[in-house]
Amino acid sequence: MTVMKGTAVEEEALAIATAETCPLASAQTTAGRRTVIEIDGRRVGGESFALIAGPCTIETREQTMQTARAVRDAGATLLRGGAYKPRTSPYAFQGLGQEGLRLLAEAKAETGLPVVTELLDVADAEAVLEVADVVQIGARNMQNYALLAEVGRAGRPVLLKRGLSSTLEELLMAAEYVLKEGNPDVMLCERGIRTFENAYRFTLDLTAVPVLKERTHLPVIVDPSHAAGRRELVTPLSLAAAAAGADGLIVEVHPNPAEAICDGPQQLRCDEFAQYALAVERAAALAGKTLGAGGSVAVASPPEREPALA
Ligand code: PEP
Ligand code: MN
Secondary structure (H helix, E strand, O other), X not given: XXXXXXXXXXXXXXXXXXXOOOOOOEHHHOOXXXXXXXXXXXXXXXXXXXXXXXXXXXXXXXXXXHHHHHHHHOOOOEEEOEOOOOOOOOOOXXXXXXXXXXXXXXXXXXXXXXXXXXXXXXHHHHHXXXXXXXXXXXXXXXXXXXXXXXXXXXXXXXXXXXXXXXXXXXXXXXXXXXXXXXXXXXXXXXXXEOOOOOOOOOEOOOOHHHHHHHHEOOOEEEOHHHHHOOHXXXXXXXXXXXXXXXXXXEEEEEOOXXXXXXXXXXXXXXXXXXXXXXXXXXXXXXXXXXXXXXXXXXXXXXXXXXXOOO
């Protein structure tokens, strides 16, 4: 009897991000060396786990400062927050723009947390680069090649989100556009993809984590907030992502999510964030990673913190 070997589909799956198709992003070209990105003394990648937290959108000074302090106190690595927002509806709030960038700069000055914020348009690059320690390229712009080349030339770490319906090969090709311009500091972000399932906002593709880690040397971050669409799902998805070997999480946090202008239902509350961070720290440890390692502020353990894993 003849034993059938692998199908063409199986072989194709193994062929993504080869040294030929993605010479700069492929793990085949670095002989086991992994990219570790340094941001103001914080590390992303290797044994360091990054907890990137903050509001979906910068709304007010009070909301920004309150969130920045809460996530800093709980041991977050970086502060996230959008000043320019990609919205499905052109009638929805589009972000505070320059005023949002100013508030992010103020939050960084007070808390010391480096800032991750989205660049939507090449035209805003100069303003965003004045404040951003990490430039976020959103899911809807993953294949905006002019924007990718622009951040490739900007010399600032980039957080590149996977497109809503993009394959891992397309994500790695998009990363290759940034790397090709001479910027080696790219982290990839799985944020949920479109599938037939409609019981939640997107389907978090956790298989992407070990597969990306196999195919590329770049750090892999997971966004549980946009995948889940509601806060009850954020903790379980975060723990699974950390245990699966992700290099970090980017998660939305708000002082009063019921009042949030954007993405309220999926944002964690500031007052539950310390407990969440502790649970994440433990899950990351399962995969051999340390939250806050590499020169960043060590995770404080305030007495009021309680074990979050029942
Ligand atoms: C965001 O991070 O706020 C965001 C809009 O994410 P995405 O591009 O993944 O939808
Ligand atoms: Mn959001």
